[in-house]
Amino acid sequence: LACLSAVLLVVVVLPSLTARSGVLSEDYFPLTVGSHWEYYSEVFGQMSTSIAGEENILGVTTRVRRQVRSYQLIENYWSKDASGNVFLHGAVNFTYPFEVAYVPPIKMVEPPLFVGKAWVTNGIQAYDLDGTPWDDGPFDYPLRVYTEGVVAVPGGDFYSYGVGYDTPFG
Numbered sequence: 001l002a003c004l005s006a007v008l009l010v011v012v013v014l015p016s017l018t019a020r021s022g023v024l025s026e027d028y029f030p031l032t033v034g035s036h037w038e039y040y041s042e043v044f045g046q047m048s049t050s051i052a053g054e055e056n057i058l059g060v061t062t063r064v065r066r067q068v069r070s071y072q073l074i075e076n077y078w079s080k081d082a083s084g085n086v087f088l089h090g091a092v093n094f095t096y097p098f099e100v101a102y103v104p105p106i107k108m109v110e111p112p113l114f115v116g117k118a119w120v121t122n123g124i125q126a127y128d129l130d131g132t133p134w135d136d137g138p139f140d141y142p143l144r145v146y147t148e149g150v151v152a153v154p155g156g157d158f159y160s161y162g163v164g165y166d167t168p169f170g
Helices: none
Strands: 004-013 036-041 045-057 060-069 072-080 086-093 098-109 118-127 139-153 156-169
Touching (some): 098 139
Antiparallel strands (some): 004 156, 036 045, 045 060, 072 086, 086 098, 118 139, 139 156
16 A cells, blocks of 8 residues: 655744844744734634733643634643744643643754754653543654745735644555
């Protein structure tokens, strides 16, 4: 059976269009409380996203990224370290009963970003938000930068990175 591969991407958008250099000090994923943006997705329809505050996830203070889609409410829990690495600690879907916390958190951005850069978060264990471990064993989460360049949207032009992973389908 042949194995097909798809790439799942998350776009990391810089807050402004600036000149690229070998060493970047951009804030790849701003987590300023009170930030808010709205946009339209052909897949999800009208969406609203905000950094809504802070939440303790398994002993770590994180920033809450709240997304309201036409049919559901989701919160993701993020942090950033002094080197600019961005971590996903977990998520909850308030519309459909789902919640998860990751230990260690998944490193979603590892600066500096450039096409071809790859990294892996190893040995991740999934938990309920109350700390109850899932029966699944640890897993690894590889990511890679697939694209970079200016993306033109109604709100302006933004320098962006397509970060994702290969998923086998067979």
